[in-house]
Amino acid sequence: MEDYFTELRRKEADLVLLVLASQGISADYVKKNDSFDIIIKNRDEKIAGLAIEKFFAENNNAEQKYSEPPLSWQSPAVFIIMIALSLIHYYLWHSGTHWQTIKEYGSSGLYIMQKEYFRGITALMLHADIEHLAGNLVGLFIFATGVFSMTGYGRGSLLILSSGFLGNITNAYFKKGAYLSIGASTCVLGAAGILTALQIFEKRKTSISTIRIFAPFAAGMALLGLLSGGENTDISAHLFGFLWGFFLGIIYKTIFTEKNITHSDNVICSLAAITIILSAWMKWF
Numbered sequence: 001m002e003d004y005f006t007e008l009r010r011k012e013a014d015l016v017l018l019v020l021a022s023q024g025i026s027a028d029y030v031k032k033n034d035s036f037d038i039i040i041k042n043r044d045e046k047i048a049g050l051a052i053e054k055f056f057a058e059n060n061n062a063e064q065k066y067s068e069p070p071l072s073w074q075s076p077a078v079f080i081i082m083i084a085l086s087l088i089h090y091y092l093w094h095s096g097t098h099w100q101t102i103k104e105y106g107s108s109g110l111y112i113m114q115k116e117y118f119r120g121i122t123a124l125m126l127h128a129d130i131e132h133l134a135g136n137l138v139g140l141f142i143f144a145t146g147v148f149s150m151t152g153y154g155r156g157s158l159l160i161l162s163s164g165f166l167g168n169i170t171n172a173y174f175k176k177g178a179y180l181s182i183g184a185s186t187c188v189l190g191a192a193g194i195l196t197a198l199q200i201f202e203k204r205k206t207s208i209s210t211i212r213i214f215a216p217f218a219a220g221m222a223l224l225g226l227l228s229g230g231e232n233t234d235i236s237a238h239l240f241g242f243l244w245g246f247f248l249g250i251i252y253k254t255i256f257t258e259k260n261i262t263h264s265d266n267v268i269c270s271l272a273a274i275t276i277i278l279s280a281w282m283k284w285f
Contacts, residue, residue, distance in 0.1 A: 077153035121280035139188035154269030163190025167241030193245025
């Protein structure tokens, strides 16, 4: 027997032992101060080296191919969305068409029940005043950036837009009245729901505790309550936005188990989101 892998941390030593055991190689470790040395038989030295080299080469390639994009608080896509919402509000307010546009494009159970589904999209881009807009921009900056960092800005845009649209449509079918609901807050809560689902999947990789796995969901529901406590807030729209976001996040992680986000994915999904938005403003659905 001789030392083969030396000065390893405990987790590294356990991993090496596991790999060697999977190849039928007998090995053990000895502790030396704060590190560990792996000892194997001399005759197994060559095959052990090849097994460990192959294992780390394969896993390094997988990590490079499927690595998550780093979280960036300077995401250009988020700022583009924020600027677009600001320009829409500025134009409508200064053109004198603000309230008329809200009546014509705001989310309303009365009109959505008459199959004016475009309102579920257009209402997300309309705001009552600058305070309303500013609050939603802050929420999008925080949560959309988080979603984009884990899904890419293209897929993330479609997920968030879909959660907001489905939240508004579901809210209309439950409330059915002649109310008018506007604002990107349904998307903000949708993004929070998406992040909650993604975090639950991440927890599953490292924890077997049911309580710890579903802690992000509890945190998301607490956030829902925190962001839905203002005056004239459509709480049900927020709830449905969050729940749809959570559901879409689960579907996303079920389909895209490997994080192979490409530039073409982002471009195609972004164009799809833009097409849906333009179609809504043209009342095509």
